[in-house]
Amino acid sequence: MILFIKFSGGMGLSYQGSVDLSTLPGELEQAVQSELSEPRLSAYSQQEQNPFASDSMVYEISYEHSGNTYRIDESQASEALLELIDRLRPYLELAPQ
Secondary structure (H helix, E strand, O other): OEEEEEEEEOOOEEEEEEEEHHHOOHHHHHHHHHHOOHHHHHHHHHOOOOOOOOOOEEEEEEEOOOOOEEEEEHHHOOHHHHHHHHHHHHHOOOEEO
């Protein structure tokens, strides 16, 4: 299964990346499947955004063949989700947008 993440916001930077989950170390793959499951992503994306966080990062997360993209503002994300995204960055094939 391939995970896609688009990063935007902050200082105006925008880039996206993808990773095949089967190439991740076992523990990281399990963490992604748990924390980035579609029900959890849906719940995060429906939380109220902080209206004063205009320069926060925005993550658009989707899986190959799912048809769903979850737009999650940094103010909607848990600390665990943000830490997991940081752990994934070295494995993502990133390209500027």
